Amino acid sequence: MHCQDFAEDICSVKTKPPYVCNGCSQLPKCTLLKRVYDPADAHEMAHQSISESRTGILSNEDDIARINGIISPLVKNGQSLHQIYIEHVDEIMCSEKTLYNYVDAQLFDIRNIDLPRKVKYRPRYKQPEFKVDRGCRIGRSYSDFQKFLEANPESAVVQMDSVIGRVGGKCLLTIHFVETSLMLAFLRDSNTSASVIQIINLLDKVTWKFKNFSQLFPVILTDNGSEFSNPKAIEKRDTIPRNRTNVFYCDPSAPYQKGACEVNHELIRRILPKGSSFDDLTQKDIFLMMDHINSYKRKKLNNRSPYETFSFYYGEDILKKLGCKPVAAENIILKPKLLKK
Secondary structure: OOOOOOOOOOOHHHHOOOOOOOOOOOHHHOOOOOOOOOHHHHHHHHHHHHHHHOOOOOOOHHHHHHHHHHHHHHHHOOOOHHHHHHHOHHHHOOOHHHHHHHHHOOOOOOOHHHOOOHHHOOOOOOOOOOOOOHHHHOOOOHHHHHHHHHHOOOOOEEEEEEEEOOOOOOEEEEEEEOOOOEEEEEEEOOOOHHHHHHHHHHHHHHHOOOOOHHHHOOEEEEOOOHHHOOHHHHHEOOOOOOEOOEEEEOOOOOHHHHHHHHHHHHHHHHHOOOOOOOOOOOHHHHHHHHHHHHOOOEHHHOOEOHHHHHHHHHOHHHHHHOOOOOOOHHHOOOOHHHHOO
16 A cells, blocks of 8 residues: 555465465464355355346436436326326336336426326325435445545545435435535425436526636535435536446445535534424525524534635635525524424
């Protein structure tokens, strides 16, 4: 790692079958790097590989977009998925059941409410878990994120996450600037990939005149939620093929890898306790809540607020364009009564 002239001494035992050190008589006193076969670990890895190969979406992002272009306009004209499938089976290249699964997972422009007969059926007692294709995360893992930061140490990191209200109701998209601790929050009608992309595109337009989007959002780190399953649409503009940002994902079940964002969510939960509904809120309410949170001074910022720190780095004009306003210290409220009407 540190010496360019270092050359590893490799034992000849590992160059011939069975290519492991298990049966070597010198194993207890050997000081070289060893390769040991553990049947329990091998079985677990094989089982995990088989399991992952059978889960997720079989189609890639381009195929999803192509199928969406075929079925969505026809469904909006009143046609059923069965009718569309029969007429376009050679173009769709997937089963009819898969189409219903994709609609249920909100991967298309249409929703279950657009299917006249499906909304009449009683829902199943347990909804099947629909997992996202892991192919979109190839080259965007947490280890890739660390390598990117090593190659670009001056890149500011932005963490992105969702805050859920009532299950099936409105939710928040949160964008946290780690360096300044400033957090933006946007209200969404549903927790879908399309709503995330819409907000990213809106931020791109808003920040264009003040700061290039790539300067404010050079690196985005998020979790493995299905709402973030279209990284290409987040990274690229429709008109310019060049990346505007770089999206990376935390490891599964590792929220601590974006701990700064998770800690800031605690302030949101002081105002919007877990389990509370966001359905009666407006974006104006969310802006008000974030103004109070971003004006709350932090010890790690040398007793400055995220608003003051972000303003020092990027200027106050961009903050006003993002809908942020300062709140005097004596007026800060971090209780549910802030949004009581």
